[in-house]
Amino acid sequence: MERKYDLVAIGRAALDLNAVEYNRPMEETETFKKYVGGSPANIAIGSAKLGQSVAFIGKFSDDQHGNYIRSYMEKVGVDMQYTVTDQEGHKSGLTFTEIKSPSESSILMYREEVADLYLRPEEVNPEVIRNAKTLLISGTALAQSPSREAVLKALSIAQKSDTRIIFEIDYRPYNWKSAEEISVYYSLVAEQSDVVIGTRDEYDMMENDGISDNNATVKRLFDYRPQLVVVKHGVQGSYAYDRSGAIHEGRIYASKVLKTFGAGDSYAAAFIYALNQGKDVPSALKYGAASASIVISQHSSSEAMPTVEKIEQLIADNE
């Protein structure tokens, strides 16, 4: 299988506005520094920094913020030719971060009428998916039509062309209308993906049945397409279950935490990188954990994405 792209990511690319003055409530923050943000954008950026060949499918606001996001992603090496520009006045999503202390932080998101949720199915280029080894789907892109249908179309194309589908559940409590709606679409996409990555909380939203048990989760998903299911438990580490029955535990690496934002995206970028490089699951878990550990000690989620060298150095230092 010789394909042009190691990874194509679909979904939102947005603006993070990170508090310059931290260790205080946002009300007292006076200045904000801008970065590119949004889970699939961060993963695309992280993957490009790891030397992967990456393309992005998404819709951008026709304004200064949209221009900035797109040009930044281009600059770090993401192929942006399959993205489209919104013509209906939709805006880029915004995430203001509040960093009260290393352990206490929160975000304030602007997600009303954002351009990324207006990506239409006909704006998804089938060729780029057929030319990619892996398709990364972000669950947030399922929150609203027509982005929801664009993702379902991408999923269908990937299945037909044997592109490995990775579903990062990436739950954000915006735009969704009900817990049942979340459950319906998360289940639908998870069941048809090859790899599913999420926190225990995210699987709980998918299942919507109050059980919250990893074994029940994987038993259910292995009735369908998934080959590998990763459940993240925050500071307690993560577990990867594969269809053969093997369970792999991943631990986290100690770090001087500035904020916890971006941990999941850097984890996913490095984990996918390792899988794409043909490494085994235990190694991929280490790559994910090391990458996350590096990003949470820095100010941004995107710019802080590490190189392979840094990740491997951290792993080596901890063996």
Next chain:
Amino acid sequence: MERKYDLVAIGRAALDLNAVEYNRPMEETETFKKYVGGSPANIAIGSAKLGQSVAFIGKFSDDQHGNYIRSYMEKVGVDMQYTVTDQEGHKSGLTFTEIKSPSESSILMYREEVADLYLRPEEVNPEVIRNAKTLLISGTALAQSPSREAVLKALSIAQKSDTRIIFEIDYRPYNWKSAEEISVYYSLVAEQSDVVIGTRDEYDMMENDGISDNNATVKRLFDYRPQLVVVKHGVQGSYAYDRSGAIHEGRIYASKVLKTFGAGDSYAAAFIYALNQGKDVPSALKYGAASASIVISQHSSSEAMPTVEKIEQLIADNE
């Protein structure tokens, strides 16, 4: 498999307002006679008249029209205990019919903010699906949220409980936002159903690729779950393709046509009846055609649904 219901149908139940004075344009029609209408309601009614044990899943307006529809369906034997009543002021859908001549008729539908499209996933009772041999899904119920998610949930329950899923595409040009949206959801549900029934035009909308070829249609669907695919070609009859490669041609029965409304629903009711009775596909095609032939010679779509005796008599008369 001993199950309480032969069939559970999900989707809309609405009001038909049929021109009393026909063979004239609707502008000159002075009075309208009301009947229960809506494809899945008609199929449920038709199935009950054929002696099947039938339940309905749907949402009804909290007004005189909703009351009427529900009580009519109950009267003909459909189990209505799993239906819910809308509490937000939504109305029953309406279909005014215009019968200009036996070959020229049209409809005028009221489908804005109708109760049936507000059925929520949490209002779908899983037990009735687990207790049914077949689940009938009407494509119109996919046109809008939250009814769309209610259907996707019903589909998922049926799969997990080995309830045979019959997808009647039932295209109506209302509520949908784009051709791509139609294609995404029709494909998604068709691929996960056991039996798919539609007109050639409806498959074209599902495929949205301009090919319009039965062989291409069935080749594509047989990559997924379907066992049987029925393509209807109006007066030229219909074709049933089964997964084994067999193709069965169904012909129509001559009839004194009053109007063509209701032909599809009566076809589906009798076709499903025959399958549920264990008859072979060529026989099921005859049952469907005979039933359609009877309904198009009468004024209503629901009240005109024939008994088994009438259908079998018509078939016998034409052997």
Next chain:
Amino acid sequence: MERKYDLVAIGRAALDLNAVEYNRPMEETETFKKYVGGSPANIAIGSAKLGQSVAFIGKFSDDQHGNYIRSYMEKVGVDMQYTVTDQEGHKSGLTFTEIKSPSESSILMYREEVADLYLRPEEVNPEVIRNAKTLLISGTALAQSPSREAVLKALSIAQKSDTRIIFEIDYRPYNWKSAEEISVYYSLVAEQSDVVIGTRDEYDMMENDGISDNNATVKRLFDYRPQLVVVKHGVQGSYAYDRSGAIHEGRIYASKVLKTFGAGDSYAAAFIYALNQGKDVPSALKYGAASASIVISQHSSSEAMPTVEKIEQLIADNE
């Protein structure tokens, strides 16, 4: 003042579907007879039947119902050249009537996404208002944008061109978002009209203060533009207050009641006719009451609108 039109009415024209079989609940009604309906349409039709020169401003559905309504109004003599046809798929409003007994009846209205509420300000022709002696505004047209702004524009043109403005409050509990919203727009338009006509209940909605007192109502309105305020109290008759301080009581005429629908519209048509003919207020009250008395004994609201002769005969018979 030589003007082409005695009256121009702005607002909805819709379809009434009146129970053919009455003295029973609507659930048991089998057939419905169609008529033109909607307060300003009824008043325009009634006025034309009284020999007035009448034009209509409104938006019509581009379908059989819209065609019918427009052609019926044209047939009875209403000038329809200033009406527009909806191009966005909006429908004609519908009113199903239930006639349980002469004293107990109700209606079931379809008012979602109706064409009349999509009349835009730029679709209001200023010339027809400048060429009319009176402008009739129906309060229902204020329920939603852009019809609301179309009415406000018509009001402004009428003021600038000394066209007498008659505001028929015509409350319908559809489309409005809150009691405060109703109060804001009813007050705004009433204060800027020359004549206000409504039931006591309608003035209560306008005032939204729980006082419900005719004297308070007229005191408040006479601080603004109104010259004449008519408050209807159902079977207890009505009161007309003029700015000079005079109070005129109007009584009703006994009638064999079939249903009460249409009473208000026939009242308004005859009352306005009398004012336009230069009759005094006590006479106008008699014309209104006589006209209402005739309509409530018949099956429709529009077709039943009486001629001048009939009204004057009834008045004479009762002197």
Next chain:
Amino acid sequence: MERKYDLVAIGRAALDLNAVEYNRPMEETETFKKYVGGSPANIAIGSAKLGQSVAFIGKFSDDQHGNYIRSYMEKVGVDMQYTVTDQEGHKSGLTFTEIKSPSESSILMYREEVADLYLRPEEVNPEVIRNAKTLLISGTALAQSPSREAVLKALSIAQKSDTRIIFEIDYRPYNWKSAEEISVYYSLVAEQSDVVIGTRDEYDMMENDGISDNNATVKRLFDYRPQLVVVKHGVQGSYAYDRSGAIHEGRIYASKVLKTFGAGDSYAAAFIYALNQGKDVPSALKYGAASASIVISQHSSSEAMPTVEKIEQLIADNE
């Protein structure tokens, strides 16, 4: 007339995010400094700094940005007890500024689903309006329901209680649906106000007839309630027309311009201050111009609002 408040302002209070690094396009701006913004909030803040007794009517987001805006306004002395907090998840409006050069700047606004446009009529406290000498209405608050109706209610209360109504047209191209809609509401409110302040462009939007002539504008408005009409012509200064026929020309004061944002709000605050102090119109024009001149030389619109001393010093320096 002894009233507690010199001024009560109704409408939006929002967040400005001003480019820290200026003289470059926003794409290259890295950090943004936050300030309170929004025309009526700026005018309230400016008025408080001028020693006026000021209250605010508005709706605030229930998040860090809403908290900040409210507490900042309180800190500078605006009475915030009549404001309400949004309970439906609406956000604070945002304005990112781009300062390319002193003469070339632009803004990027987030105005979708903002809390200020969800102020409801029942949330407008009548007492504060009755206790104020002047009510300041911002035209942007008319862009959407229910804020539109809240303003119309405030206008009605002010008229009944002889509170002087100042209408600052404050056009923003967001949330409005059509040019006709803008014209209808701007006209309606302008005609019922005592003082109208706007740029020539804003009056053009109000009139929507392509004439663009000050004399025509004032002739039209003086048929209604206005006593004073101020038309601003940017760097060419402004004209104030009073009902007696007098025309007063106001000139601008030279300034080292950093950006032009905030000029209008500071002008309005000082102009209203002067009127409230009983100064004549030519003096009020000087106060307005001097205040504007000071604000455009500084980084913010709100924090930069000058004291009376600074304004009077600048006027004296230029006599």
